[in-house]
Amino acid sequence: xxxxxxxxxxxxDVPSGATPEDAEPQAAAPSPEEAxxxxxxxxxxxxxxxxxxxxxxxxQLDQVRxxxxxxxxxxxxxxxxYQNYRRRVERDRVTVKEIAVANLLSELLPTLDDIGRAREHxxxxxxxxxxxxSLETVAAxxxxxxxxxxxxxxDPTIHEALMHSYAPDVDETTCVAILxxxxxxxxxxxxxxxxxxxEPQPGATPAKADEPSAQAxxxxxxxxxxxxxxx
Numbered sequence: 001x002x003x004x005x006x007x008x009x010x011x012x013d014v015p016s017g018a019t020p021e022d023a024e025p026q027a028a029a030p031s032p033e034e035a036x037x038x039x040x041x042x043x044x045x046x047x048x049x050x051x052x053x054x055x056x057x058x059x060q061l062d063q064v065r066x067x068x069x070x071x072x073x074x075x076x077x078x079x080x081x082y083q084n085y086r087r088r089v090e091r092d093r094v095t096v097k098e099i100a101v102a103n104l105l106s107e108l109l110p111t112l113d114d115i116g117r118a119r120e121h122x123x124x125x126x127x128x129x130x131x132x133x134s135l136e137t138v139a140a141x142x143x144x145x146x147x148x149x150x151x152x153x154x155d156p157t158i159h160e161a162l163m164h165s166y167a168p169d170v171d172e173t174t175c176v177a178i179l180x181x182x183x184x185x186x187x188x189x190x191x192x193x194x195x196x197x198x199e200p201q202p203g204a205t206p207a208k209a210d211e212p213s214a215q216a217x218x219x220x221x222x223x224x225x226x227x228x229x230x231x
Contacts, residue, residue, distance in 0.1 A: 102190050105144050109183060109191060112139065116181065143185045148178045148193030158182060158189055163196035173199050 115132040118124045124132055147158065154161065154173040162179055170176075175195040182193030 098185065098188065101142055102185055102188060105139060105142060105183070105185065106190050108135070108139060112136065112183075113180065145184050146181045147184060148175070148181045148195065150175060150178055154195070154197045158184075158192055159197075160192040160194045161197045162194050165196070165198045166201045167198035168201050170198050170200055173197050 112135070115124065115136065118128075118132070152175050154175055159175060159182070163177070165176070167174075167176065174197065175193075176198045177196040178193060179196060180194040182189065183191050
């Protein structure tokens with residue numbers, strides 16, 4: 001029998017050429033799952049990558065919407081300014097046209113006055129009559145209108161009083177004679193009518209007010225007599 005020597009422990013066999021450290025047992029390497037768990041514990045909780053991308057896209061979308069709203073407001077403002085410009089240009093064009101026509105017709109008014117006087121005196125005959133009527137027709141097509149008639153109420157906005165008198169048969173200031181007719185283009189008066197006016201006589205009583213009293217006086221004797229007497 002073999003006797004064991006006390007104080008010596010049995011060691012595993014070591015191959016030749018190997019160091020004592022190689023003979024020591026090595027700790028088992030951790031698995032990938034365990035390594036990932038340990039690193040996550042050390043770094044702490046992290047936000048998911050999908051949420052970060054959503055926040056970035058939302059911010060970009062807000063910027064794009066803001067820029068779109070600004071461009072839309074600029075476009076609407078430019079469109080409104082263009083519409084106002086077109087209306088202003090059209091209004092100015094119409095005004096300039098009316099002024100040009102009024103200036104042209106104003107130069108023709110003395111000629112039209114001569115034509116009117118010739119017509120009153122019976123001198124508008126022959127070729128002169130044809131030319132005069134053609135001129136009046138063209139002036140009417142351009143919008144020229146003559147106004148002013150005897151018997152119409154006096155209106156200081158369209159009439160110019162050159163003569164003044166009193167008359168018992170008028171109830172208000174009235175045009176009793178047209179010395180020179182007036183002309184207008186649409187609502188624009190290019191020359192007022194020059195007229196002679198008459199006013200009611202101061203203290204005169206209108207004739208219409210006296211008629212009922214005269215009729216009442218004529219009927220009074222019949223009422224007082226009580227009718228014809230019986231025979």
